[in-house]
Amino acid sequence: MLDSTLENDRQRRLSPWSTIGRPAGSAREKILLTATELFCRNGFEAIGVDTITQKSGASKSTLYKHFASKEKLIEAVLEAEGAAWRRWFYGELSKIHGGPRARLLGVFDVLQAWFSDPNYYGCPYLNAISEAACDDERSRALADVHKSYLLTWLQSQALELGRDPSDLTRSMIVLIDGSIMAAHASRDATFAAVAQTLAAGHLAED
């Protein structure tokens, strides 16, 4: 059957941590998912709304009916993609057997799976901050919401470990952001394992 190849193509690109490639029902969803793929893969400034309407098959009037501006569309993309990523990420973390130490180290196994995606494009929030003007507060505010979930999770692990939450979360942020960027810049997923080793050494200290 001819459909199978198309289906395989879609399956191949489908990643559980991204909304890219997911089936879209409404036109709004089609626009949002197409915008996500184009923005995240090519940069937010590099893609125009005309490209999004063409690739999504939607009309420009529909796009502006659902999203007040390109800026609002970017925000919706970041929020939707962030929500999908978090759902996957914390789902994977919940599968980890063992105590808080195993969970904290397991973070980097989950990250390495993310980095190993051939379509890995870095963290969209970090990319947005890097692309934005250095005094832009909007991208940081969006990233802060996304990051707050991680901070909360890290803090609860720290408390369970009897460790200073501030020290542990700040260390983990450096290791997570560092592996995200190093893996993206070098196309080398194993930077997650490097960060994991550093985290293990840090957790072993007393």
Next chain:
Amino acid sequence: MLDSTLENDRQRRLSPWSTIGRPAGSAREKILLTATELFCRNGFEAIGVDTITQKSGASKSTLYKHFASKEKLIEAVLEAEGAAWRRWFYGELSKIHGGPRARLLGVFDVLQAWFSDPNYYGCPYLNAISEAACDDERSRALADVHKSYLLTWLQSQALELGRDPSDLTRSMIVLIDGSIMAAHASRDATFAAVAQTLAAGHLAED
């Protein structure tokens, strides 16, 4: 004298790790320095050549006489800004007293000084990679040249310490990139100290 306030304004913005604000002789230099400030502070895609000519006082024909295209101008900006940063960075490192361990940990003191600049805008190479399309090789190639100096320096420290160069450089890359991004995203220079503590723990292991 009226000049003093202008001079102070310029002095205040002058940072040793950046070419921004440095006196420009030729028109080429004026264009290059203006482009550096605008690109690095606002993003490479966000700034057009017209803005650069206006702010620099140069004409468009002069810009295109010295730089074949906007892309080439971006490359020249990255190379010039990277060279200025490296000159400052390795100059600071050479001031550090002590052995390779003190030098490796001193990296993060130097980084913290960089992050503490009120005009800190992250690493222009990492920003360029984040902004570019995820399959863009040009920005990675430019960053690789910049990074190769750091890798060489790190390797020589590792050899002097009798440590595996690959393990140590990869760990340091994670900590350096991580503190660069965390400091940029959170506007918090003390992430350098966090990375330093992690590095100290890693170096203490045997």
Next chain:
DNA sequence: CAGGCATCGAACAGATCTGTATGATGTTTG
């Protein structure tokens, strides 16, 4: 002084950008 060189200013080309307006086409729902 004269020729070369760097630069400026301004206009231009052609494409692309965000966002709006209008009318036609279907599709769902009361």
Next chain:
DNA sequence: CAAACATCATACAGATCTGTTCGATGCCTG
């Protein structure tokens, strides 16, 4: 059936984008 709704196609406005062209101006050097 009819009203409401979602969507599409297209054209448009006005700005901005990269890059080119042309002529005028001044400066330095042989």
